[in-house]
Structures are given as C-alpha cells and as structure tokens.
Amino acid sequence: MIRLHHAHQTRSMRVIWMLEELGVEYDLVVHDFFDKSMRSEAFLAVSPAGRVPALEIDGQVMLESGAMLELLAERFPEAGLGRAADHAERAEWLDWLHYAETMGQHCANLTQSHIMLYEDWMRSPTVMKLEAKRLAKVIERIEAQLADGRDWLLAGGFSAVDCAVAYGLYVGQHFVRLDDLPKTRAYWQSFSARPSFAKALPPDGARLLYAQEFYEVPNG
Known part of the structure; x- marks a missing residue:
C-alpha cells in the first residue's frame, strides 16, 4: 500500500509526478495548507512536524521527498527512473x-x-x-x-x-x-x-499558496 499526504503547490508535487511516471497505484490524501488539518492528532502521528509530503509505504512512513524518489526508483527499477549503484550515471x-x-x-x-x-x-x-x-x-x-x-x-x-x-x-x-x-x-x-x-496541479477553485504569478522584490 502506498499513501501520499499532499498539499497543493508543495514538495509533495515531486512525489505525485514520480508515482504517476511509475504508473503505480497509490492513495492520495489532500490536506489544506491554510486550515489546521495538518495540526490534527491523526496527522501528527504520521508527520510529527505537521508537514507534507508524508509517504506511507509498506507499513513505514517517509518524510523527505528526495528520499521518497530514491526509494521509489529502487522499488520499481523497471521504469528506468533511477540509476543503479554500478551505473555510469x-x-x-x-x-x-x-x-x-x-x-x-x-x-x-x-x-x-x-x-x-x-x-x-x-x-x-x-x-x-x-x-x-x-x-x-x-x-x-x-x-x-x-x-x-x-x-x-x-x-x-x-x-x-x-x-x-x-x-x-x-x-x-x-x-x-x-x-x-x-x-x-x-x-x-x-x-x-x-x-x-x-x-499534481491544484484543481480549479483550490486555495493557492502562490496566489500571484510573479512576486517582485519590493523597493527598500
């Protein structure tokens, strides 16, 4: 079983991309960055810092997106998204x-x-x-x-x-x-x-972390 805890426009996008590229089944749990759902006791039991991504895989929990990508590449080597230890790259x-x-x-x-x-x-x-x-x-x-x-x-x-x-x-x-x-x-x-x-894109109507297309540095 693979379950990914995700919030729109956060690093968990990386893991969605990877899972989709691998073509494996997974359960996506979407959290709202703006409410207190990531401070709930249930979620803190999964991710003590109250952050995403959190990946539940085969009874274990991972909290670092880079490590998740590395593990998934190794778990599904037939997709060719990793590079084995003896690979030139x-x-x-x-x-x-x-x-x-x-x-x-x-x-x-x-x-x-x-x-x-x-x-x-x-x-x-x-x-x-x-x-x-x-x-x-x-x-x-x-x-x-x-x-x-x-x-x-x-x-x-x-x-x-x-x-x-x-x-x-x-x-x-x-x-x-x-x-x-x-x-x-x-x-x-x-x-x-x-x-x-x-x-991995936020659906229409979702509250966005990046509400502006571009953020200019203010004068000062």
Missing part, C-alpha cells in the same frame, strides 16, 4: 537529486519572505533580493547541463531527478524569470507537457 543522478533541495531551500526562503511574512515591516528587501539572485544562480546550472542539446538532466534520459528539480522551477518561476535561459525554459515546457505534471 549514478553519481550524477544522486548529485542532481540532492541539488534539487538547494533550489528548494532558496524557494522556501523566498516563499517565507514574500508570502508568510505578510506585513511589509516583517520583510527585508535586501534579503529578498539576495535570495532571488541566489536562486537565479542555482538555476543557471540547469542551463549549463542542457548545453549539449540533451532533453533531460541526464544524458541517459528522463529520470527521478527531473521530477525533483522540476519542483524548483515550478516554484522558482514565481520569483525568478527564465527569459535569459532558453534551454531551461524549453526543458520546463517539456516537463510540464507530460501527463504526470497535470496530476
């Missing part, structure tokens, strides 16, 4: 899987500054500007990786690392524009055209 695969969290951390910092700290006096325009520049810099690595004309991050083809990194682009584009990164822009368009992508 193994080190590169692992590096990109964890690099996704570098992107994710800058996205989280910007999300907190722009959205969670909702009063102007709470925010630091200097910090926001620095974080946007840092995020732009880490995204530039994708552009360099695609410079040889490959379609996906690894030369061997689509893999779990694309599901991991794509979330950074999904959120990151609310804070950084890809205008000067044509290969990254094309990569994103290719990913977002996959059927798995639509499965």
